[in-house]
Amino acid sequence: MIKVKNLKRIYHKGIVEVHALKGVSFEVKKGEFLGLMGPSGSGKSTLLHQLGLLDTPTGGEIFIDEINILKLSENEKTLFRLNQLGYVFQEYAILGELTALENVYLPLLMTGKKKKDCINLGMEMLDKVGLGERAHHLQRELSGGEQQRVAVARALVNNPKILFADEPCANLDTESSRNILELFRKLNEELGQTILMVTHEEWHKKYVDRIIYLKDGLIEKKGVQDGH
Amino acid sequence: MFKNLKVSFFLACKSIKRSNIGTTVLTIAIMSLIFVNLIFLPSIVEGIAETIEQQARDYMYGNILIEPKEDDFYIDNVDSLQKKINSLPGVLGTAPRYMVGATFTHKDKFIGGTLHSASPADEIVVTKYHEGMISGEYLSESDTDEIIMGLDLTGEEDKEGNEADLGGVKVGDKIEVTFSNGVIKEYRLKGIFSVSKMGMDSFAFITEKEMESVLGSNNQASQILIKLNELGTEKEFKKKFMELGIKEKIKTWEEKTAGITEVVVSSFRIITLISTIVSLIIAVVVIFVIIYINTIYKRKQIGILKAIGIDQRVIIRSYILQALFYCFSGIIIGSILLWILLSYLTTNPISFPVGTIIPVIGTSLIIQSILSLLIVSLIAGFIPSWKTARESILKAIWG
Numbered sequence: 025m026i027k028v029k030n031l032k033r034i035y036h037k038g039i040v041e042v043h044a045l046k047g048v049s050f051e052v053k054k055g056e057f058l059g060l061m062g063p064s065g066s067g068k069s070t071l072l073h074q075l076g077l078l079d080t081p082t083g084g085e086i087f088i089d090e091i092n093i094l095k096l097s098e099n100e101k102t103l104f105r106l107n108q109l110g111y112v113f114q115e116y117a118i119l120g121e122l123t124a125l126e127n128v129y130l131p132l133l134m135t136g137k138k139k140k141d142c143i144n145l146g147m148e149m150l151d152k153v154g155l156g157e158r159a160h161h162l163q164r165e166l167s168g169g170e171q172q173r174v175a176v177a178r179a180l181v182n183n184p185k186i187l188f189a190d191e192p193c194a195n196l197d198t199e200s201s202r203n204i205l206e207l208f209r210k211l212n213e214e215l216g217q218t219i220l221m222v223t224h225e226e227w228h229k230k231y232v233d234r235i236i237y238l239k240d241g242l243i244e245k246k247g248v249q250d251g252h
Numbered sequence: 253m254f255k256n257l258k259v260s261f262f263l264a265c266k267s268i269k270r271s272n273i274g275t276t277v278l279t280i281a282i283m284s285l286i287f288v289n290l291i292f293l294p295s296i297v298e299g300i301a302e303t304i305e306q307q308a309r310d311y312m313y314g315n316i317l318i319e320p321k322e323d324d325f326y327i328d329n330v331d332s333l334q335k336k337i338n339s340l341p342g343v344l345g346t347a348p349r350y351m352v353g354a355t356f357t358h359k360d361k362f363i364g365g366t367l368h369s370a371s372p373a374d375e376i377v378v379t380k381y382h383e384g385m386i387s388g389e390y391l392s393e394s395d396t397d398e399i400i401m402g403l404d405l406t407g408e409e410d411k412e413g414n415e416a417d418l419g420g421v422k423v424g425d426k427i428e429v430t431f432s433n434g435v436i437k438e439y440r441l442k443g444i445f446s447v448s449k450m451g452m453d454s455f456a457f458i459t460e461k462e463m464e465s466v467l468g469s470n471n472q473a474s475q476i477l478i479k480l481n482e483l484g485t486e487k488e489f490k491k492k493f494m495e496l497g498i499k500e501k502i503k504t505w506e507e508k509t510a511g512i513t514e515v516v517v518s519s520f521r522i523i524t525l526i527s528t529i530v531s532l533i534i535a536v537v538v539i540f541v542i543i544y545i546n547t548i549y550k551r552k553q554i555g556i557l558k559a560i561g562i563d564q565r566v567i568i569r570s571y572i573l574q575a576l577f578y579c580f581s582g583i584i585i586g587s588i589l590l591w592i593l594l595s596y597l598t599t600n601p602i603s604f605p606v607g608t609i610i611p612v613i614g615t616s617l618i619i620q621s622i623l624s625l626l627i628v629s630l631i632a633g634f635i636p637s638w639k640t641a642r643e644s645i646l647k648a649i650w651g
């Protein structure tokens with residue numbers, strides 16, 4: 025499903041070059057729940073941003089379903105993100121001017137569906153993440169865990185091929201974290217959702233199928249290991 | 253191109269609905285005041301121009317003025333000419349006038365001016381001096397030893413120091429008139445009129461019969477004022493008159509006043525232009541600042557929108573729609589304010605040197621104001637959102 029070849033990303037900070045990714049190659053199979061671990065600054069977020077088309081790598085190749093996504097135009101990338109990818113960020117990245125439900129159905133609206141259908145599908149999705157009752161609340165009226173679940177619902181509403189999650193539990197208490205992780209697990213097992221998740225916590229390991237360890241912008245050779 | 257307008261509209265609606273109510277009200281208030289300002293001053297200037305033109309028609313020229321041929325001092329055969337013109341449907345009336353230089357004397361005061369002849373029955377149809385009498389009465393057909401004068405000639409009693417009038421003569425006073433041919437005759441001041449500050453208040457009238465008997469003229473006039481049924485048909489009638497074989501000069505009131513109004517109004521127009529430009533600049537700045545602050549404040553939101561696959565054009569359009577919302581709300585509220593202001597000014601007109609002014613709002617002024625405010629909003633809405641939405645996603649979300 026995902027094929028990454030010799031991926032490089034160099035940031036320029038003034039005259040200093042930061043080699044955040046120094047040539048990363050790996051594959052992810054369809055239906056896999058992959059964990060990305062490694063020390064702070066090892067390039068986990070950077071890798072996820074490249075895969076999720078949020079950033080453009082300095083070198084290397086990324087194939088998703090045989091499509092060389094780096095060859096896509098800006099507009100095609102936008103459409104690809106809308107239709108094929110879903111994101112959950114570390115911070116609660118939901119839109120403050122929209123209610124939980126509106127946040128969730130916005131990507132559907134963008135695909136040109138009728139508003140009524142969008143609302144129904146959005147509601148269904150919110151029910152799935154257990155937030156049906158908070159559908160009409162704004163961001164400021166939701167707890168961190170609830171916001172993150174809204175983000176998950178939004179990420180999944182367009183049936184993405186891949187779900188990217190960058191430390192989705194970083195700001196959550198253990199209870200809320202477990203909630204999210206179990207939701208991921210369930211999605212993965214029941215719907216075969218492909219998931220790439222960055223995480224720090226050792227206890228998260230038991231939820232994922234496989235873990236890739238990053239260090240200094242490279243995959244640690246010994247580092248590929250099975251999860252649970 | 254606009255297939256995703258629905259999404260832009262959705263985002264714009266939510267953004268307005270959930271924005272700070274105080275900011276929204278303030279923005280709309282500013283926009284409406286700008287709109288009022290765009291319309292109001294020009295409408296006053298237009299009102300001034302219309303008043304001047306109205307007075308020119310009512311007291312000076314009628315709709316169309318006939319003047320002697322080149323090289324002639326007078327129009328001859330006035331009666332037959334009048335008959336010819338009056339017979340045309342659409343002509344309300346004609347008023348010939350004979351004008352001579354004269355000196356008016358009362359006691360030790362004297363002043364030079366132009367004495368007009370008036371045929372009262374004709375004048376009442378064509379001009380409005382009879383409505384502008386502030387004391388005494390208008391001339392009647394049989395008057396011989398009577399004169400009526402404008403306020404600028406008679407002067408006002410209490411006002412001192414003005415040498416250019418007769419120092420406040422009253423109805424019933426005797427006025428000695430020295431005609432340009434040397435004849436001196438005494439007239440009783442029958443009435444005083446005040447109609448306009450455009451010079452007509454220094455006119456004086458005696459009856460046509462009286463003028464002819466003094467000057468020995470017959471069937472002659474210095475000009476003939478023509479009143480038409482309908483304003484705006486002057487050009488058409490000018491042509492008809494020419495077709496009737498009238499050889500005298502035929503001028504519409506517009507041709508006669510073009511210079512005068514231009515002089516008076518053009519200086520106002522410069523002020524109006526400056527005020528319009530300033531208003532528009534304020535509008536640009538206000539909308540720009542609001543949208544700019546809005547977009548900076550929402551940089552992260554814009555980043556998220558882009559990350560989840562919302563086309564940046566959709567995002568930009570949603571901000572333009574917001575700017576348009578402020579623009580149109582401002583126009584609507586501004587129109588209401590204007591309407592209140594105008595209803596007040598219609599019942600309480602402003603007194604200007606040229607007379608009382610009622611603001612005149614033409615369609616073109618309205619369209620022009622709406623368009624300029626619209627364009628300004630579009631630009632001010634577009635630039636900041638375009639700049640922000642163009643940023644890379646990661647930079648927008650994480651700074």
Ligand SMILES: Nc1ncnc2c1ncn2[C@@H]1O[C@H](COP(=O)(O)OP(=O)(O)OP(=O)(O)O)[C@@H](O)[C@H]1O
Nearest residue numbers: 035036037042044063064065066067068069070071
């Ligand atoms: N926009 C940027 N400009 C410059 N340097 C950057 C930028 N983003 C990341 N870096 C650098 O690239 C390296 C990798 O960063 P990255 O955020 O991918 O690490 P990470 O593994 O996600 O760390 P963490 O666990 O703390 O989130 C770091 O040294 C970081 O300072």
Ligand SMILES: [Mg+2]
Nearest residue numbers: 068069070190
């Ligand atoms: Mg990170």
